[in-house]
Amino acid sequence: MKLAYDDIIDRHKNKPCVVSMHGPSLSQHMEQIESLQRENKIIRISVNEWFDFFSEKPDYWVVSNTEFTIKSSVMDDEIWQRVGWPKNVFNHYSVPLIYNRTADHTTEDFIKNNLNCDFFSYDTKHFKGHNCQTILNNFKNYYMKNKNLNFLDYGNNPQMWQKPNVSSQPEWYKNIHGKIAAGWSRNSKCCSTIVEGEYTLQEKLQQVSGYQKHMGTGQTVGMVALMLAVLFGCNPIYIAGMDLDYSQGYADRRESRNYYVPNQTLVGHWITTFRDFLLDDMKILKESAALLDTNIVNLNEQSWYDVFAHGNLKE
Numbered sequence: 001m002k003l004a005y006d007d008i009i010d011r012h013k014n015k016p017c018v019v020s021m022h023g024p025s026l027s028q029h030m031e032q033i034e035s036l037q038r039e040n041k042i043i044r045i046s047v048n049e050w051f052d053f054f055s056e057k058p059d060y061w062v063v064s065n066t067e068f069t070i071k072s073s074v075m076d077d078e079i080w081q082r083v084g085w086p087k088n089v090f091n092h093y094s095v096p097l098i099y100n101r102t103a104d105h106t107t108e109d110f111i112k113n114n115l116n117c118d119f120f121s122y123d124t125k126h127f128k129g130h131n132c133q134t135i136l137n138n139f140k141n142y143y144m145k146n147k148n149l150n151f152l153d154y155g156n157n158p159q160m161w162q163k164p165n166v167s168s169q170p171e172w173y174k175n176i177h178g179k180i181a182a183g184w185s186r187n188s189k190c191c192s193t194i195v196e197g198e199y200t201l202q203e204k205l206q207q208v209s210g211y212q213k214h215m216g217t218g219q220t221v222g223m224v225a226l227m228l229a230v231l232f233g234c235n236p237i238y239i240a241g242m243d244l245d246y247s248q249g250y251a252d253r254r255e256s257r258n259y260y261v262p263n264q265t266l267v268g269h270w271i272t273t274f275r276d277f278l279l280d281d282m283k284i285l286k287e288s289a290a291l292l293d294t295n296i297v298n299l300n301e302q303s304w305y306d307v308f309a310h311g312n313l314k315e
Contacts, residue, residue: 026241
C-alpha cells in the first residue's frame with residue numbers, strides 16, 4: 001500500500017527509536033538493539049544494506065540510492081548481479097519501504113505491480129515544487145545580481161549554495177565533488193518525479209516543527225532516516241553507526257561483500273568536503289526536533305561531529 005505524509009506524521013508518538021547506519025560504531029550496539037526491538041521497546045529504522053549487519057529485520061527501511069533500486073531488485077539486472085545484492089530483497093523481507101524517488105526512478109506503475117510491501121516515496125530536491133532547472137536558474141539570477149552565495153529563497157538556508165571544500169584534493173576529485181549546487185540535476189531526469197502540491201521531506205519537517213530554516217539536499221541517507229524518525233514522533237531518537245568516515249570501514253557483518261572495502265579516495269568526502277553542509281543540516285535537524293520536544297542522542301562518543309548529545313541506549 002502506498003503511504004502518504006498523513007500516515008507518517010506522529011505514527012509512533014513518543015516511542016523510542018534507533019536509527020541505524022553501517023559505521024563501525026554500530027557493532028557494539030547491534031545485539032542490544034535487536035533485543036530491545038524484539039521486546040517491542042524501540043522502533044528500528046535502518047538504511048540500505050542493513051541485512052548484512054542484522055539478523056532481525058527493521059521496522060522501516062530507508063533507501064536513497066540510484067543503483068540500489070526497486071526495479072533493479074525485482075529484475076535482478078546487471079548492476080544487481082554484479083554487486084551481489086540478494087534478488088528481490090524488498091519483497092523478501094516485506095519491510096515498509098521509504099525510498100527517495102528523486103534517486104530511484106522506478107515508475108509507480110512498476111511498483112504497484114511488483115512491490116508487495118507498504119511504501120512511502122519522498123522528494124529531497126524540488127523545493128516549492130520547482131524543477132531543478134528553475135531552482136538553478138533562480139540561484140544563478142541571484143548570484144549575477146548580488147555577486148554572493150547567500151541565496152535564501154529556498155529554506156532560508158544559504159549553506160546549500162556554498163562551495164564544497166575540495167581545495168586540497170586532486171583534479172579528478174574536484175571535478176566530481178567540487179560543483180556548487182550539485183544536489184540539483186543538470187539533466188532534469190529526476191524532475192519527472194515531482195508530485196504537484198507535495199512538500200519535500202525537508203520542507204515537511206520545517207512545516208511540522210515551525211523552525212526558521214529547512215535542511216539542504218543532503219549528503220547521507222542517515223540524515224533522511226533521522227528526519228523521518230522526527231516526523232514519526234519518535235522520542236528519544238538514538239543514532240547508531242552514523243560515523244561518516246570511509247577510512248574507518250564498516251560495522252561487523254555476517255559475510256564478506258566486495259562493496260565493503262574502505263574507499264581511501266573518499267576519506268574526506270564527509271569530514272572535509274561536505275563538513276560544513278552536514279554540520280549545518282545537523283544543527284537544523286537538532287533545533288527542529290527541539291521545538292517538538294524531541295531528543296536526539298548519538299551513541300558514538302568518538303564521532304568527529306559534535307552536534308547531538310552523547311549518551312547510552314537505555315533499557
